[in-house]
Amino acid sequence: MTTTHDDIVLELSGVTLHNDLGDEELVHGVSFSLRRGGVIGIVGESGSGKSLTCRAILGLLPQYLEVSGGRIELFGRDAASLTPKEWTQVRGTRISAVFQDPASYLNPSIRVGKQVQEVLRVKRGLGRREAKARTLELFDAVQLRDPAYVYQQYTHELSGGMLQRVLIASAIALEPDILIADEATTALDVTVQAEILELLASLKESTGLSLIVVSHDLAVVAQLCDEVLVMKDGSVVEHGVTRDILENPQHEYSRLLISEHEQYGLERYLVEPIGEREFDYV
Numbered sequence: 684m685t686t687t688h689d690d691i692v693l694e695l696s697g698v699t700l701h702n703d704l705g706d707e708e709l710v711h712g713v714s715f716s717l718r719r720g721g722v723i724g725i726v727g728e729s730g731s732g733k734s735l736t737c738r739a740i741l742g743l744l745p746q747y748l749e750v751s752g753g754r755i756e757l758f759g760r761d762a763a764s765l766t767p768k769e770w771t772q773v774r775g776t777r778i779s780a781v782f783q784d785p786a787s788y789l790n791p792s793i794r795v796g797k798q799v800q801e802v803l804r805v806k807r808g809l810g811r812r813e814a815k816a817r818t819l820e821l822f823d824a825v826q827l828r829d830p831a832y833v834y835q836q837y838t839h840e841l842s843g844g845m846l847q848r849v850l851i852a853s854a855i856a857l858e859p860d861i862l863i864a865d866e867a868t869t870a871l872d873v874t875v876q877a878e879i880l881e882l883l884a885s886l887k888e889s890t891g892l893s894l895i896v897v898s899h900d901l902a903v904v905a906q907l908c909d910e911v912l913v914m915k916d917g918s919v920v921e922h923g924v925t926r927d928i929l930e931n932p933q934h935e936y937s938r939l940l941i942s943e944h945e946q947y948g949l950e951r952y953l954v955e956p957i958g959e960r961e962f963d964y965v
C-alpha cells in the first residue's frame with residue numbers, strides 16, 4: 684500500500700524536549716509518522732521519554748518543559764502554531780488519550796454515564812436525551828455488558844477493566860482521529876489487558892482510528908502495532924516494522940526486551956495477527 688501525505692495524521696521530526704528548570708534535554712530527537720488507521724507502538728523502560736513524547740503530541744507539557752527542537756505536525760499543521768484555544772478544540776475532538784489509572788480521570792461522585800454524557804453535551808452540543816442515547820451506544824461499542832446498568836454506576840462500583848472501558852468510551856465519544864493509549868493496560872491483569880487490547884484493535888478496524896500504544900511491555904506493543912519505536916534514556920534506539928524488530932532486533936536494548944519475554948513466547952505474535960487469535964496466554 685502506498686502512503687500519500689494526506690494519509691499522515693501525525694508527524695514528528697527530530698523532536699527534542701527540554702526541561703528549563705533543570706536545564707537538561709530529556710528527549711533527544713524523536714521522529715515518526717502515523718498514518719490514518721495506523722498503529723505505532725512506543726516501548727521502553729520507565730523514564731525513557733515515552734510519556735513526555737505523548738504529552739508533547741497532546742500539547743500537555745508542563746510549562747517548564749518545552750519542545751526545544753524539531754517539529755510536531757498534527758493533521759498537516761505545525762503544532763507549535765496552535766493557540767491554547769485551538770489546542771482545546773483539537774484535544775478530544777481530533778486527538779484523545781487514555782492513561783494508566785482510569786479512576787483518577789473520573790469523578791467519584793458523579794455517575795459514570797453522566798460524565799460521558801456531559802462530554803457530548805458540552806463539546807457536541809447534544810441534548811440530554813440524545814447524549815444519553817449516544818453514551819449507551821458508546822458503552823456498547825466498548826463492550827460494557829448492560830450499558831444502561833453501568834451508566835448509573837459510580838467509579839467505586841466498577842472494576843479496573845470496566846473503568847478503562849468507560850474512559851475509552853469517553854475518549855472516542857467525539858470521534859477523534861488519533862487515540863493515544865499510554866500504559867492503558869498496565870494496571871490490569873493479563874486477561875483483562877488482552878480484552879482491552881482486542882477492543883482497541885476492533886475500534887481501529889471499525890472507526891479507522893490511528894493509535895499510539897505506549898507500554899514498557901513489548902508483548903503489548905507487539906500484539907497491536909504495525910511499527911515500533913524502542914526508546915531508551917530519551918532516545919529512539921530502534922524504529923521499524925514490529926515483525927522485523929521482533930525477528931531481527933538491531934539494538935542490544937531491543938534484544939534485551941525480547942529476551943525478557945522469551946518465557947511468554949513472544950514469537951506467537953509473529954504468526955497470528957490480532958483479531959485472528961484467541962487470547963489464551965494467561
Ligand SMILES: Nc1ncnc2c1ncn2[C@@H]1O[C@H](COP(=O)(O)OP(=O)(O)OP(=O)(O)O)[C@@H](O)[C@H]1O
Pocket residue numbers: 702709727728729730731732733734735736745748899
Ligand atoms: N514533569 C517533569 N519534570 C521534569 N522531568 C520530568 C518530568 N516528567 C518526566 N521527566 C523526566 O523525563 C524523563 C522521561 O520521562 P517519561 O515520563 O517520559 O518516561 P516514560 O518512559 O514515560 O516512563 P514511565 O513508563 O515511568 O512513565 C525522565 O528522566 C523523567 O524523570
